[in-house]
Amino acid sequence: MKRVRRTGGNQPAGNLDSFLDTLTNTVGVMIFVLLFVTLAAADATVIVHTPLHEYTDKEAIFFEVRGDRIARLRTEAGDSAYSQLLRGLPRLNWYNFNVVLRRIYDFSADAGNHEVSVAGSVTSGNLGLRYRMKPEAGDTGRVVRRPSSELQRALADADTSRQFVAFLVHSDGLELFREARKQANKRGFQTGWEPIQNDADGVVFSSQGRSVGVQ
Numbered sequence: 332m333k334r335v336r337r338t339g340g341n342q343p344a345g346n347l348d349s350f351l352d353t354l355t356n357t358v359g360v361m362i363f364v365l366l367f368v369t370l371a372a373a374d375a376t377v378i379v380h381t382p383l384h385e386y387t388d389k390e391a392i393f394f395e396v397r398g399d400r401i402a403r404l405r406t407e408a409g410d411s412a413y414s415q416l417l418r419g420l421p422r423l424n425w426y427n428f429n430v431v432l433r434r435i436y437d438f439s440a441d442a443g444n445h446e447v448s449v450a451g452s453v454t455s456g457n458l459g460l461r462y463r464m465k466p467e468a469g470d471t472g473r474v475v476r477r478p479s480s481e482l483q484r485a486l487a488d489a490d491t492s493r494q495f496v497a498f499l500v501h502s503d504g505l506e507l508f509r510e511a512r513k514q515a516n517k518r519g520f521q522t523g524w525e526p527i528q529n530d531a532d533g534v535v536f537s538s539q540g541r542s543v544g545v546q
Contacts, residue, residue: 387495387521387523389493389494389495389521390493390494390495391494391495391496391497391523392485392489392494392495392496392497393405393406393497393498393499394469394482394485394496394497394498394499394511395444395445395462395464395469395498395499395500395501395527395534396498396499396500396501396504396507396508396511397464397501397503397504397529398501398503398504398507399471399472399504399507400464400467400468400469400470400471400472400504400507401469401470401472401475401481401482401504401507401508401511402444402445402464402465402468402469402470402481403443403444403469403481403482403485404442404444404445404462404464404499404534405442405443405444405445406442406460406462406536408440408441408442408443408447409440409442409445409447409460409462409536410460412438412440412442412447413438413440413447413449413460416434416435416438420434420435432453435449435453435458436449436453442462443468444464444465444468444469445462445463445464445465445468445533446462446463446465447460447461447462447463448460448461448463448533449461450533450535451535451537457537458537459535459536459537460535460536461532461533461534461535462533462534462535462536463532463533464533464534469481470482472506472507472510475507475510475511475514476510476514482511482514482515483514486514486515486518486520489520491518491519491520491521494520495520495521495522495523496512496515496520496521496522496523497522497523497524497525498511498512498522498523498524498525499524499525499527499534500524500525500526500527501526501527501528501529501531502526502527502528502529503529508524512524
């Protein structure tokens, strides 16, 4: 950008030039961040740090345990719906920036056991998908041993050589978690878990990578 020569007699022009430089740089950074997040979000994966965990390259099968209910958390449903939203966004320009942001922030989807929405901020680059467990999702602790339960069906369809079970556990679900982990271990699965605060507003899966482990 061509700069205005500053002299002692044209201070207002100098201030305007500085303001325009700042505005251009700020908007440019915002657009760059939006484009980066948009491209990265289609392959969004979760960052999960489990206590005393060891790294594994196996695929995680996620279950959320809350109170006396355990429900499978399927990120592929949210990822697919979000990718579809991104593909339908108009080409970004100076005039539709706020419109594009609004469509991203208004995103919602149904992932079976969970409601999905956007979490974080586009302009900060910290963006992910929030999964809120439905009140009646999944199974109660009384049925986790039954072959018809969601946990047992998922374990029956999974492969111990390439998958492990990752539990996202609220503090009021520890008893049920221990039973569910026992069932997974009996079938030969490695397991990991992540403690979740009871008052947490859902579970957020980030676009910044995956770090999961087993205990």
